[in-house]
Amino acid sequence: MxxxxxxxxxxxxxxxxxxxxxxxxxxxxxxxxxxxxxxxxxxxxDFIIDAIKKRLEHPVLGYTYKNKNHFESISNWLKKRHDFEVAPEHISGSPGVVAGLNLAIREFTEPGDEVIVQSPVYFPFFHVIKENQREIVYNPLKNSGNKFEMDFEDLTSKITPKTKMILLCNPHNPVGRAWSKEELSQLDRIAQKHNLMVVSDEIHADILVNDKAYTPYASISDYAAQNSIIFGAPSKTFNIPGLATSFMIAKNPEIKKRYDHQLHTLHLQKGNILGNIALTAAYEKGxxxxxxxxxxxxxxxxxxxxxxxxxxxxxxxxxxxxxxxxxxxxxxxxxxxxxxxxxxxxxxxxxxxxxxxxxxxxxxxxxxxxxxxxxxxxxxxxxxxxxxxxxxxx
Ligand SMILES: Cc1ncc(COP(=O)(O)O)c(C=O)c1O
Missing domain, CATH: 3.90.1150.10 (Aspartate Aminotransferase, domain 1)
Structure with a gap:
């Protein structure tokens, strides 16, 4: 080894x-x-750099696409690392997770709709809501002294008929929580009751540093599976964010179709040659x-x-x-x-x-x-x- x-x-x-x-x-x-x-x-x-170098031995860097192996390698990684079953056909692409969040907000909410965030949180969450003319609703985390927790009472009290989506950060940046099954189930019950979609940024899922499992949001319940989008990427895990290659998961085919429509409208589905190569190398050898x-x-x-x-x-x-x-x-x-x-x-x-x-x-x-x-x-x-x-x- x-x-x-x-x-x-x-x-x-x-x-x-x-x-x-x-x-x-x-x-x-x-x-x-x-x-x-x-x-x-x-x-x-090295196995990522080597795969990129090998590709660069070929003299043409023409149009590329995400082949079958691309989606299978993501699916296999999620299964072996997190015991998360995702069929390759439920996976799509995104240049970056933040770009994907934008696509999701544009497709699944309307200007003026409210989107909930659990602050303090990765600051582009605010931009993707505001810059798309949606309203930010803050549901600040509770600090129990030793750790941060979701405040479900506050969350429930903030929901109005205009609230359409929760932008979840799972695991959470910056407080470092890998949300537990119980916490996510409670969130799911609230989402279900109020008919909210959850868009979950799971880019930090592989970086588990305290013997705690990560729970993919879509694995929590049937409602969560059918009413959520998850974003993930090899970028944090393998230190390749400069290659702008991420992925999204939608278990509901209708949601996937609508997301893909946004992706194709902007012609972002192909990805870039080196990012695509890096992703498969990472998930197959990492x-x-x-x-x-x-x-x-x-x-x-x-x-x-x-x-x-x-x-x-x-x-x-x-x-x-x-x-x-x-x-x-x-x-x-x-x-x-x-x-x-x-x-x-x-x-x-x-x-x-x-x-x-x-x-x-x-x-x-x-x-x-x-x-x-x-x-x-x-x-x-x-x-x-x-x-x-x-x-x-x-
Ligand atoms: C929670 C979270 N989401 C997304 C990103 C960035 O994602 P991308 O570079 O794929 O847009 C980061 C980077 O720090 C992050 O911490």
Missing amino acids: KKYNFDKIIDRKNTDCIKYDATEQFWGVKDAMPLWVADMDFETP ENWLDQLLDYLKENIDYSIDFFNKEIPQIKVYRPEASFLLWLDARALGMDNEELKDFFFNKAGVLLNPGYTFGPGGEGFMRMNIALPKKELEKALKKIKKAVDKHMKE
Whole structure:
């Protein structure tokens, strides 16, 4: 079994990489260590690079399409990794998950309809609702002290005749919950009662870092299967988001047909040659690499949590069940949004995602990406400690 080296430090600068090369453009910061965008500082696995290289030996990069094997490889992966049965004919494509969310919102809601989100949540959720002239309804998560939970009472109270859809993040970015069967069943009962469609972003499903299973939303009940769309991708799992190749699952053929109509209208069904090659290579050959990645991420998470608890107790950290993102509660530092951002970016010299960008409930928090070599992670944590120690003395 091949052993992979996640300790290797790779210089990603000057590769048109958002995380390193666009920090000034996005945040006005030049030299802070970037632990923001959710990709990993590890090598994309060799079996993916090799498959791409092999394809590039052929001199023509003409029009491509997603062949039978493409959909079968997704179906097989979901079965072997998550015991989730999905027939290849229930799977379709999407350039990215966010693009797919847009297609779903456009097809299954009307302008002026209300769409529910559970904030703090991945911020493009807000854009896909607002930019399509739909209304955002916030159903903030409850913080029980040690973990975040869905607030079903609040959810029920917010539903009106204009509410048509719930945008679910399962597992959840940024709070790291892999929602339990019970939680999803409760959500499903509410969706069923109010005739809501659930669009579930399951892009982090493979990154299970706390021995907890992930429950695909469509596996919860017949209603969920027939009234939902799931989005997934190899992009987070195998560090290939630059290849813009994702997939969607609709067990209801009518929903699939309507989604595909949107996809075809925009001529997005073909995908790109290298992304299609990468997806099949990932799902056919990726298990060993992924298992080793998860072990490494777990070590990074353990190390970080231990470090925060012992060295920076002013910042409370939540152990994620899924994803390589840590959700940090920095409210005890007593800073407002701008001060906290300035503190991390300029005083500590680390670029983390400010919590307020994830919507209501995110204020006073920061999101930290720990998918990087341990030596670099240690460096980042020490920078935070130094700045917090100085702040406490001031
Ligand atoms: C929950 C979630 N959905 C979607 C994405 C991005 O998906 P894509 O690049 O396929 O649009 C991310 C990336 O961070 C994410 O965390």
